[in-house]
Amino acid sequence: MAKKYANTKKYINRLGFGAWQLGNTDFWGYMSKEDGVLLVKEAIEKGINFFDTAPGYAYGLSESIIGEAVKDCRDKVVINTKFGHTASGETDFSVFSLREQIYESLERLQSEYIDSILLHNPSMDILEGKTQHFNELAKIKKEGLIHAYGVSIDTYDEFRAVLDHVKVDVIEVLFNIFFQDVRPLLNEAHQKGISIITKVPLDSGWLTGKYDEFSEFEGIRSRWDDETIQRRAHLVRELKELTGAEDLTKYAIGFILSFKEITAVIPGIKNSEQLKDHIENQVYELPQSLKEAFIKLYDEKIKDEPLYW
Numbered sequence: 001m002a003k004k005y006a007n008t009k010k011y012i013n014r015l016g017f018g019a020w021q022l023g024n025t026d027f028w029g030y031m032s033k034e035d036g037v038l039l040v041k042e043a044i045e046k047g048i049n050f051f052d053t054a055p056g057y058a059y060g061l062s063e064s065i066i067g068e069a070v071k072d073c074r075d076k077v078v079i080n081t082k083f084g085h086t087a088s089g090e091t092d093f094s095v096f097s098l099r100e101q102i103y104e105s106l107e108r109l110q111s112e113y114i115d116s117i118l119l120h121n122p123s124m125d126i127l128e129g130k131t132q133h134f135n136e137l138a139k140i141k142k143e144g145l146i147h148a149y150g151v152s153i154d155t156y157d158e159f160r161a162v163l164d165h166v167k168v169d170v171i172e173v174l175f176n177i178f179f180q181d182v183r184p185l186l187n188e189a190h191q192k193g194i195s196i197i198t199k200v201p202l203d204s205g206w207l208t209g210k211y212d213e214f215s216e217f218e219g220i221r222s223r224w225d226d227e228t229i230q231r232r233a234h235l236v237r238e239l240k241e242l243t244g245a246e247d248l249t250k251y252a253i254g255f256i257l258s259f260k261e262i263t264a265v266i267p268g269i270k271n272s273e274q275l276k277d278h279i280e281n282q283v284y285e286l287p288q289s290l291k292e293a294f295i296k297l298y299d300e301k302i303k304d305e306p307l308y309w
């Protein structure tokens with residue numbers, strides 16, 4: 001289950017931990033700092049060792065929770081954080097602020113190094129290598145403050161630009177049954193030795209099967225209009241028919257892990273029940289027939305009219 005991570009010396013479990021939810025009351029509902037620390041410690045006890053965070057998650061609290069939880073076992077875990085959306089809520093992608101933002105993350109993480117840092121949804125100019133970001137990151141990596149670097153992106157065009165123009169250790173990308181935009185590029189990235197981390201694996205929760213057309217959403221998920229909710233609900237029903245199951249979580253994660261080019265998947269985890277569920281399901285191997293059915297569903301019913309985040 002473990003894979004070597006991003007040209008570093010560490011190995012990670014393919015089931016990672018999406019930490020946007022940690023302490024993120026505004027976007028995802030209430031979670032105290034103490035509960036967040038306990039959740040991360042429980043995840044480590046259960047074998048998870050990859051954590052995906054960012055300064056902008058809960059105004060720095062997600063990083064602080066991870067820092068507090070892992071301070072006695074820092075070398076056993078891999079922390080992937082980001083650059084560009086700061087803890088104060090500002091967006092700042094200026095090259096000269098890279099070091100400063102890294103030092104701020106290190107302080108919150110109570111660490112002397114960051115395993116990997118990703119440019120957090122940067123502009124196309126940056127992805128096409130027209131700026132100094134990757135030169136600066138290479139320098140900082142040589143100094144040992146960071147061990148690897150890359151980008152967090154969403155679409156085929158962004159992924160293509162990275163493969164064509166810049167050298168990175170890691171790409172984090174939006175990928176799930178309902179959004180398979182970059183599927184044709186996974187193998188090429190893998191061949192280049194790039195670690196691939198897949199974000200939003202449950203389509204923000206839809207691919208658990210627990211929402212339908214009557215569900216109401218708050219926080220970050222209030223972005224969907226009625227039409228989008230109806231369409232997602234309809235597609236979820238189709239998945240339930242294909243799998244014969246009401247709970248789709250293991251199929252959604254299993255679909256991603258069935259792509260051997262993918263290094264790890266990072267479901268956003270809010271509580272101990274969700275954590276235990278993922279731990280139990282991580283051994284599930286998706287049958288090839290279902291994988292093909294999920295690809296067909298996407299190709300025939302979603303691809304031409306994408307379901308955006």
Ligand SMILES: NC(=O)c1ccc[n+]([C@@H]2O[C@H](COP(=O)([O-])OP(=O)(O)OC[C@H]3O[C@@H](n4cnc5c(N)ncnc54)[C@H](OP(=O)(O)O)[C@@H]3O)[C@@H](O)[C@H]2O)c1
Nearest residue numbers: 018019020052152199200201202203204205267268274277
């Ligand atoms: N730009 C970026 O770099 C970026 C953007 C998005 C995400 N990410 C990263 O990717 C991670 C995952 O994405 P995401 O959290 O947005 O979406 P996600 O993983 O697709 O969905 C997370 C939601 O799914 C539900 N869930 C998770 N596990 C469950 C389980 N076992 N049983 C039932 N429900 C479960 C929870 O919903 P409820 O809240 O309803 O319980 C949770 O909030 C984030 O935490 C973050 O680390 C990065």
